[in-house]
Amino acid sequence: AQSVTQLDSHVSVSEGTPVLLRCNYSSSYSPSLFWYVQHPNKGLQLLLKYTSAATLVKGINGFEAEFKKSETSFHLTKPSAHMSDAAEYFCVVSEGGGSYIPTFGRGTSLIVHP
Amino acid sequence: NAGVTQTPKFRILKIGQSMTLQCTQDMNHNYMYWYRQDPGMGLKLIYYSVGAGITDKGEVPNGYNVSRSTTEDFPLRLELAAPSQTSVYFCASSLFGTESNSPLHFGNGTRLTVT
Numbered sequence: 742a743q744s745v746t747q748l749d750s751h752v753s754v755s756e757g758t759p760v761l762l763r764c765n766y767s768s769s770y771s772p773s774l775f776w777y778v779q780h781p782n783k784g785l786q787l788l789l790k791y792t793s794a795a796t797l798v799k800g801i802n803g804f805e806a807e808f809k810k811s812e813t814s815f816h817l818t819k820p821s822a823h824m825s826d827a828a829e830y831f832c833v834v835s836e837g838g839g840s841y842i843p844t845f846g847r848g849t850s851l852i853v854h855p
Numbered sequence: 856n857a858g859v860t861q862t863p864k865f866r867i868l869k870i871g872q873s874m875t876l877q878c879t880q881d882m883n884h885n886y887m888y889w890y891r892q893d894p895g896m897g898l899k900l901i902y903y904s905v906g907a908g909i910t911d912k913g914e915v916p917n918g919y920n921v922s923r924s925t926t927e928d929f930p931l932r933l934e935l936a937a938p939s940q941t942s943v944y945f946c947a948s949s950l951f952g953t954e955s956n957s958p959l960h961f962g963n964g965t966r967l968t969v970t
Contacts, residue, residue, distance in 0.1 A: 782964075784859075833953075
């Protein structure tokens with residue numbers, strides 16, 4: 742069975758400082774992992790996905806995530822926050838074994854202060 | 856390329872009324888999903904489909920029905936609306952299942968209020 746835990750419901754940073762959004766997962770198989778972003782009153786947009794080709798994954802808007810199998814983590818980072826990064830972020834896991842259903846974390850709200 | 860299109864954007868229903876949320880995609884994706892989003896709860900899967908003519912229940916199917924007569928369309932039907940169905944509904948599609956790294960493409964959502 743698969744599950745995903747986003748460790749922080751809210752993260753508050755100042756503009757120009759680093760961002761860290763934490764995600765731990767559980768999977769019985771080799772999982773596919775994704776990060777999505779949702780701006781207010783919008784649908785979700787793919788930020789990046791883990792493809793097993795590389796443990797460090799680069800996404801859009803300067804975000805990246807590192808897959809750590811030993812820690813079952815897939816944390817999202819960005820070196821310098823911008824005001825436009827303020828949004829809700831979702832970590833998603835999808836395992837193999839014939840399951841087509843991705844599991845969403847509860848989301849982390851990123852607040853960026855000027 | 857329109858992607859995933861949902862209609863309507865907003866709707867207010869009275870308790871006991873019925874309605875259909877429309878979802879269509881023009882990417883020839885096989886997989887389609889309906890989610891509901893409630894504050895602080897992430898997205899919960901209502902129903903999904905792996906191809907035309909095939910549908911299956913997700914985590915929270917009670918009070919909903921779906922059909923998939925074509926690859927493009929995946930309408931969600933609410934019968935006898937209840938206040939607990941007040942939520943934001945998202946339709947999504949993917950080319951293959953997400954277990955194959957195929958990402959989800961989302962519509963902009965339908966905000967439904969049942970009073």
